[in-house]
Amino acid sequence: MSLPPGLKRVVLIGFSATGKSVLAPYIAHRLGWAVADLDVEIERVAGRTIAQVFADEGETGFRSREQQAVRDAAERDGVVIATGGGVWLNAENRSLLADGGFVVTLEARAATILARYAETEQGTTEVRPMLAGADPRRRVETLKAARQPFYALSDLTVHSDEIEIGEAVNEIVEAVHRRAAAALASDARLREMRNGPGVDPPPLVDFGRDVACIVDAGSARYPVYCAWGLLERSGDILDRLGLPGRVFLIADQAVIDSHGATVLQSLAKTGRVIESYAVPSGEVSKSLASLETLYAWLSSHRAERRDVILALGGGVTTDLAGTVAATYLRGMPLIHAPTTVLGMVDAAIGGKVAVDLPSGKNLVGAFYQPRAVLADAATLATLPSRELRSGFAEVIKHGFIRDEPMLDLLEETADLLLDPASATKDMSSRQLLVDVITRNQAIKAAVVSADERESDIRAILNYGHTLGHAIEAVTGYSAVLHGEAVAMGMVAVAEMGCALGLIDESLVARHRRLIDRFGLPTTSPSGIGRAEIVEAMSRDKKVVGGKQHWVLLESIGNPIIRDDVPSEVVSDAIDAVVGLSQ
Numbered sequence: 342m343s344l345p346p347g348l349k350r351v352v353l354i355g356f357s358a359t360g361k362s363v364l365a366p367y368i369a370h371r372l373g374w375a376v377a378d379l380d381v382e383i384e385r386v387a388g389r390t391i392a393q394v395f396a397d398e399g400e401t402g403f404r405s406r407e408q409q410a411v412r413d414a415a416e417r418d419g420v421v422i423a424t425g426g427g428v429w430l431n432a433e434n435r436s437l438l439a440d441g442g443f444v445v446t447l448e449a450r451a452a453t454i455l456a457r458y459a460e461t462e463q464g465t466t467e468v469r470p471m472l473a474g475a476d477p478r479r480r481v482e483t484l485k486a487a488r489q490p491f492y493a494l495s496d497l498t499v500h501s502d503e504i505e506i507g508e509a510v511n512e513i514v515e516a517v518h519r520r521a522a523a524a525l526a527s528d529a530r531l532r533e534m535r536n537g538p539g540v541d542p543p544p545l546v547d548f549g550r551d552v553a554c555i556v557d558a559g560s561a562r563y564p565v566y567c568a569w570g571l572l573e574r575s576g577d578i579l580d581r582l583g584l585p586g587r588v589f590l591i592a593d594q595a596v597i598d599s600h601g602a603t604v605l606q607s608l609a610k611t612g613r614v615i616e617s618y619a620v621p622s623g624e625v626s627k628s629l630a631s632l633e634t635l636y637a638w639l640s641s642h643r644a645e646r647r648d649v650i651l652a653l654g655g656g657v658t659t660d661l662a663g664t665v666a667a668t669y670l671r672g673m674p675l676i677h678a679p680t681t682v683l684g685m686v687d688a689a690i691g692g693k694v695a696v697d698l699p700s701g702k703n704l705v706g707a708f709y710q711p712r713a714v715l716a717d718a719a720t721l722a723t724l725p726s727r728e729l730r731s732g733f734a735e736v737i738k739h740g741f742i743r744d745e746p747m748l749d750l751l752e753e754t755a756d757l758l759l760d761p762a763s764a765t766k767d768m769s770s771r772q773l774l775v776d777v778i779t780r781n782q783a784i785k786a787a788v789v790s791a792d793e794r795e796s797d798i799r800a801i802l803n804y805g806h807t808l809g810h811a812i813e814a815v816t817g818y819s820a821v822l823h824g825e826a827v828a829m830g831m832v833a834v835a836e837m838g839c840a841l842g843l844i845d846e847s848l849v850a851r852h853r854r855l856i857d858r859f860g861l862p863t864t865s866p867s868g869i870g871r872a873e874i875v876e877a878m879s880r881d882k883k884v885v886g887g888k889q890h891w892v893l894l895e896s897i898g899n900p901i902i903r904d905d906v907p908s909e910v911v912s913d914a915i916d917a918v919v920g921l922s923q
Contacts (some may be wrong), residue, residue, distance in 0.1 A: 344372070345522035349418045349441035351513070355492060356485050357426040358457040359447035360501040360509070365423040367510045372517070374419040379410045379428065386410070391425075399549040404431070411437055426484075429491050430542040432535055439534040443521040445513055446495040451481045453502045490538035496524045549581050553716070553779035554786040556690060558793040561710035565690055565786055567779045569764070569771050571717035572603045572678065576611035579649065582712055584674055586648040589639060590617040591662040593654030596680050599723045604653060604678065616642050620654075620661060624818035627661050627696045629705065635665045649674045649712075655681035655728070656688035656823060660703070663694030667709030675711040680720040682732025683824055686739070686781035689714045691789035691799075697818060701880045702810050708794050716782070718775050721761040729759060730860045731824030734805075736777065737855055738831060739784045742804050745897040747780060748855065755858045801900040804892040805831035808918065811877035812865055820866055828861035833914040838893045840910045841903075848897070865919040874915055 351368060353361040362378050369376045380391055383406050387394050394403050407428060414422050415437040422442075428434050438444065449457075492498075497516045499509055524530060548555075548564035551571060556563050566578065579588070588608055592601055597619045608615050618638050620626045650673050652662030659677050666675035677689035695706025721729060733751075740748040754777075757763070757770050764771035785802070792799035809830030812821055835852040838844040853863050878889060888904040889911070895901055 344517070345525060347441060347525050348443060348517070348521050349420075350415075350438070350443075351421045351517060352438045352442045352444045353421070353423050353447060354429040354444060354495060355426065355447035356449070356454060356481070356488065358454045359449045361423040361447055364447070364501075364506065364509055364513070365421045367506060368513055369421040371510060371514050372419075372421065374421055375417070376423070377414040377417065377420050378423040379407065379414065380423075380425050382410045382413070383407060383425075396552060397550050399552070400547045402550070408434060414438075415440075415442075426488070429494075430488060432537060435491075435494070435534045435537075436531070439531060441525065443497070443517050443524055444495040445516070446492045446498045447501050448492070448498055449501050451485065454481055487542075490540050491542065494534055494538060496520060496530075547581075548713075549578065554783040556710070556786045557790045558692065558710055560708075560793060561692075561712075563711060563713050565714040565716070565782050567685065567716040567718060567775055567782060569717070569719050569775060571715055572600060572720070573607055575604050575607040575651075575678070575715060576609070576613065577607070578713065578715060579608070579613075579676065580611055584649050584676070584712060586645065586674070587614040587616065588649045588651050589642070589644060589673075590615060590651045590653060591635065591658065591665065592617060592619055592652075593622050593658045593680070594619040595622045596654045596658070596720075600653065600680060600717075600720055604651070620658065622657075624657055624697065624813075624823075627657050627703075627818075629696060629698075631661055632664060632668075632696060635661070636669055639665070639669050644669065644673065646670050646673055649676060651676045651678060652689075653678045653680065655679065655684045655732075659684050659688045660694050660706070661696060663692075663709055663711070664696055664706055666711075667694055667707040672709070675709065676713055676715065677711045678715040678717070680717070681724060681728055682721065682778070683728075683735055684732075685714075685716040685718075685778050686732070687735040687785060687802075689716070690782060690785045692793065700814075701877070702813055702818065710793075714782075716778060718761070718771070718778055719765070721774065722765055724761070726759070726860075727822065729761065731822040733758065733859045734824030734827040734831070734856070734861055736781050737859065738802075738804050738827060739781050740855075741831070741852070741894060741897055742801050742892075742900045743784050743788075743898055744780070747777075748851075748897070750777070752855060752858060759859065800890070800902055801892055804894075804900055805829075805834055807878060807889065807891060808833045808874065808915065811874045812869065812919075814877040814880075815869055815873040816866065825862050828856045829863060829865055829918045832856065832863045833918045834891060834893055836914040836917045837891060837906055837910055838895075840913060841893070841906065843893055843895050843901075848894070863918070869919050871912065871915050871919060874919060 353365055355361060365376050384390055387406060407425060411428060411434045499512055501509060551566045551568035552564045553567040554565050605615055620631060650662055650666040652659050659679055663675055666673045679685045679689040692708045692710035694709050695703035698704045740751060754773060757773055758777060761774055764774050788799055788802055805827045809826035812826040812829060831852055835849045839846060839849050856863055890902055890904045891906050892900050892902055
């Protein structure tokens, strides 16, 4: 059967992972035509992956490349075109593709799409740009719902959930022969394609380049940036985010001396009024007294709700400044600019802000999401070695609970990661550091997007933290850094898991080996006893109904939460970490 006159192309549209790229070559073979996969063409011309184009040029840059790919494909005759999921939202794209083209929507359920994502991304570290950092199911469902009226403009819809490739190809080819002539002859059809479905397309939220991931929590959606030299663009990023007010910079004293000028100059270039306050370095600043001092400072400058608090420093600064932003005037816009590994991959992401009391860590605080996180990897080059190593405890933790391939990478590249100063001259070392940071940011963002207030999955981020927080408390939050304490805590819970038969000795040994590889302690300082540790753990936030909740591993990437760990197992695990120092 011959094809209808005037038919130039078959266009496959629909959400990602519905099968467009898979089916296009089979349809083209049946028709004796060529294939044009727009994402492949964009990557070929750009010389980069789609994810890298998003990171380097933002969504605006990607969409511009996408439109050019549509124009190029529309000039060809006898071609089956597989489009990206967002191509059809643009009226110009629709007009070009539908004029002379038979348009087919491929549809699939969210569960099918998620399963296909999991299969195709196995063993890779790239995050799909439109879904980065989000709870996958909610993000898929939200995007699909917004795009559905546009997909409904097509000439045919094929459900690809359980259908075999051959069946789908037959259905589409038969429809082309039977229905394409009538579709091409309809002027009303082209008008509808140009005008759209009577609703506006989903808004384009372009956060710009260097977005590592996006947090999509219940109360907020915001970008997490990571790049080398990012602080030089602080003012431009605030402009892009629509934050025009004065900036109140709260910075670690050591950090403002080394990086404050960069931030201040960038903000000044955008014409902003800036006030700054330096807080003493160290956990001692996370106190009610520090809060009171900062409240008085903001009041003296008549800070307003439209003004911005920018936190420049490590986890202590993000916690302190975040608590100030959450509570002063009942909430001010907050930007985190973390300058430590701990801050970049953990403390700045997810909205947990708090200060300490003498009786425990992080006992006074709130869940308060920032408007953005600006992680400049170049700041790590000036970080003291001990602080740098401490932050990698959280990276190691992420590997054990979510990302086994990253553990291999950490073992292979520890020396390079622990020497960020070399990255100032070596581009490959710089890229390695940025890649590891962004990989961990995406892990943290995904978890907190799924569980903003630690009611469920977010609790797995406490792996190693129960004993770790206790060690910090009994040493006065000064003798032991947070990451050092978490490292010891991970050894303890690995020992617990082994004692309970969840994991074997080889995995316990891997904990010790990797922690040691990054120069982190596996045993506590001298002078700490079990009784002090147990008392401190009893005050931990994770105690519910008098029962201590422990995050343990069944295997790498499979954490579980138990509240029934026998006391003798807990005691033995504590002894494995602090027993030698009593």
